[in-house]
Amino acid sequence: MGTDTSTSYTDFMGEVQHRIEAGTQAEAVRTTRAVLVTLGERVNEGGATDIASPLPMEVDRYLLAADHGQQFDFTEFVTRVHERLNYDDLDLESGYGRPGAIDESEATYRAKAVIALLEERVPGEDLANVASQLPDEFDDLFELADAEATPWEQG
Template sequence: MSTSYTDFIGEVQHRIEAGRRAEAVRTTRAVLETLGECVQEGEATDIASPLPMEIDRYLLAADHGQRYDYDEFVDRVVERLNYDDLALDSAYGAPSPVDTGEAVYRIKAITELLDEHLPGSELADIEAQLPDDFGDMFEFIDAETKPWEEA
């Protein structure tokens, strides 16, 4: 399923209930860069290929093949979400801090969105290659009702 950058980021914004697109971009970047670190370069390319080029670079530019547990994965996402790497104009203000619980939710939301965009069982192949404690990351994929679909 091919999608545009605008549509992908818009869907992330909807799922994480972000007030600004910048928050959706920041979340996408944090999760995909960290995921890119956990997989081999070829796997990162497989995940990235159906994504818009403005997004696939987060996976492709990572330092691939690192091994760490899910708690470290979450910690790295939290660190990236809270790192002030932008010179924001004071009119926009700094991004709100993101705690661990919110980061875990965002990781799961992005993972489920990836599953919608990847062909076949590509994400299941990635899940099988990650340590067992990463199973939580894939929670929303088989959920009958997604949190963002609830009224």
């Protein structure tokens, strides 16, 4: 796919929905937000801005609005994503429905799937800059991005 920076919001969410096998686009939105807000919290503001710039405006705000530069490990990253996936927040329009019961392994998979999509949409040096801010234990987050074959490509 390369670095096609003209990704629309609908296309982006459609791709997330496909990768996580979500029944609804709302679930894809919830997942994207959970992962990107958490990533935005972990990296510095410059890193968040680098990743956000090629993304659709409705997506980049998740990264940009986060409280940047927090220090936490990969386990805490997954915990935060997991909590956000399962949290029934009222600031989402009612059309987003109720959260599903998602366990931590599914939360981890979804985080990896969203990161892999970022790797396709964000120029390599920008994502590498962000990855370099993370301890080695975060390498797992990028494993699907580097995979020869991903679960969603195996029809």
